[in-house]
Amino acid sequence: MKKAVTIGIDIGGTNSVLGVVDREGNILAEDRISTTQYPVIGEYVSALYGAVTRALGKVKEEIELQAIGIGAPNGNYYHGTIEHPPNLIWEGVIPLCEMMSQYTDVPVVLTNDANAAALGEMIYGGAREMKNFIIYTLGTGLGSGIVINGEVLYGSTGFAGEIGHIIMVPGGRDCGCGRQGCLETYVSATGIVRTVQELLGQRRDPSPLRKVAAEALTARMITDAAKEGDRIALEAFDRTADMLALSIVNATAFSSPEAIFLFGGLSNAGKYLFEPVEKYVNEKIQTIFKGTVRILPSQIPENNAAILGASALAWKEIEK
Amino acid sequence: MKKAVTIGIDIGGTNSVLGVVDREGNILAEDRISTTQYPVIGEYVSALYGAVTRALGKVKEEIELQAIGIGAPNGNYYHGTIEHPPNLIWEGVIPLCEMMSQYTDVPVVLTNDANAAALGEMIYGGAREMKNFIIYTLGTGLGSGIVINGEVLYGSTGFAGEIGHIIMVPGGRDCGCGRQGCLETYVSATGIVRTVQELLGQRRDPSPLRKVAAEALTARMITDAAKEGDRIALEAFDRTADMLALSIVNATAFSSPEAIFLFGGLSNAGKYLFEPVEKYVNEKIQTIFKGTVRILPSQIPENNAAILGASALAWKEIEK
DSSP states (O other), rough: OOOOEEEEEESSSSSEEEEEETOOOOOEEEEEESSTOOOOOOHHHHHHHHHHHHHHHHOOOOOEEEEEEEOOTEETTTTEEHHHHHSSSSOOOOOOHHTTOOOSOOEEEEEEEHHHHHHHHHHEEEETSSSSEEEEEEEESEEEEEEEEEEEEEETTSOOOOOOSBBBSSSSOTTTTSOBGGGGGSHHHHHHHHHHHHHHHHHHOOOOGGSSOOOOOOOHHHHHHTTTTOOOHHHHHHHHHHHHHOOOOOOOHOOOSEEEEEESSGGGTTTTHOOOOOHHHHHHHHHHGOOEEEEOEEEEEGHHHHHHHHHHHHHHTTTT | OOOEEEEEEEEEESSSEEEEETTOOEEEEEEESSSSTTOHHHHHHHHHHHHHHHHHHHOSSSSEEOEEEEEEEOOTTTEEEEEOOOTOOOOSOHHHHHHHTTTSOOOOEEEEEHHHHHHHHHHHSTTTTTTEEEEEESSSSEEEEEETEEEOOTTTTSSSOOOGSBSSTTOOOOOSSBBOBBBBGTTTTTHHHHHHHHHHHHHHOGGGGGGGGGGGOOOOHHHHHHHHOOHHHHHHHHHHHHHHHHHHHHHHHHOOOOOEEEGGGGGGGTHHHHHHHHHHHHHHHHHHHHGEEEEEEEEEEEEHHHHHHHHHHHHHHOOO
């Protein structure tokens, strides 16, 4: 009997990577193309399908492709489109699923990166037994995927789950979305860098972070400094955790998930983030929800997460 | 052929009212009992079922009871229980559906008041064609019912949809839940009264509201003053609308509803509330969601809303 597989494709600003994935989440083969090399979308789709074919050819076992899942910035699940992506080279609304379907008869489905991460957690990761959870992806920005009754929440537009753009501080930090005070300006790799920059002004503590130019400062440096006991770095984590906890508490009032998963860059800081988040969630949460929400690290390895998430979307689609 | 009907029961702190309701939302008969008169819950349930029987007996047509729906404070849909209700005379967890089922063979279901309001809107009101919407019930407090993909959002605990207890202002106004800065301390009948009290301290404008003792001030008086052009009252509505708009914008980032319905007391202020809410939502909303959310008054008449909402829960249950 042939082994059932799906393809997971992650479209990034620089590269598009893809993998052939079995139902257990083993990546049997991979391939990639440059995203930026194809300014004409038709040529990109042709090259992408070429990479799909190459990857399928690399698998030694007998396999049968079931579906293709795509994770892409500004991906709209309902329409199978990428809509006005600020970090990709194509403009407007790109009907990617339709274009891919000219090359294949299997279902092609698409969603955004954070929703794909939620699906990866649900199909292969720590949320396999869960029906209601939220994943926060803490990278350059803050993405979120919300699962309600076992389904990703898309809402009426297909764009639900933008927790990173919930306004936490009216009139607060400038956000890339053109507004102020969005969660991701505080809770993300860039958010904690901004917090350190503010703290360097507010505090007089000596810190190795004072030797780094503002532009060169990274979340990784802040994590390393925290591990050395640097007070500025520790306070930055504390403030980040405080704001993240407020978001978790408010999300719980909204949808009452059984768990919050933290994924990506900043979540690798481990106890420097998780311990104060736990503390502040316990302090802030409404009595009725006390003890009902676990804060967990994602169980999906970060280097494979994008491909696994996209392939999980494909499995979810055919198992509906 | 007998006409199919459901019973809708609204359990309030003082009275429990119920109605026999057909599928179109016509209330064919009503009855009521005192809630406070029965400190022993078994006696209350017996009396309540007596009222159900009386109401059914008042209907002249031939009818067939399909299900009983109950709206109650702290009602848990999953368990059919009322859990630790602060404003009712019984303590602990009350298995009301189970107790009612000793008297009847039809399904008995229960939820909280705001979820019942959402169901009323979906079955009989302005949300009949909608799959994703939120209702804000603006009474003494602020309740909310969230509908996702045509289903009320209960979350992992059964208590999802507590938008009134989302913390909008960390360290802000004291809330009855024991925390500070919850939405309902700003946006509700009592919230706007508190806003007026603050404004009376901050502003020097003359106002008829200065003649009223703090304890005696009501949302109705503020609405009346706004209609007369009173600047304190108008600014209080503006601030209330500003905070409500922020909540709507943030809820949209979360679940992307197609409409927000405003129901109850404060929403009767009409244009004094709706116009600034519209304005602030347009100002604050993320570009991707512009024009996707309508702000609408509830289409359910307020005096019948509780019975209709509870009966809608019953219809929803048997039509699943």
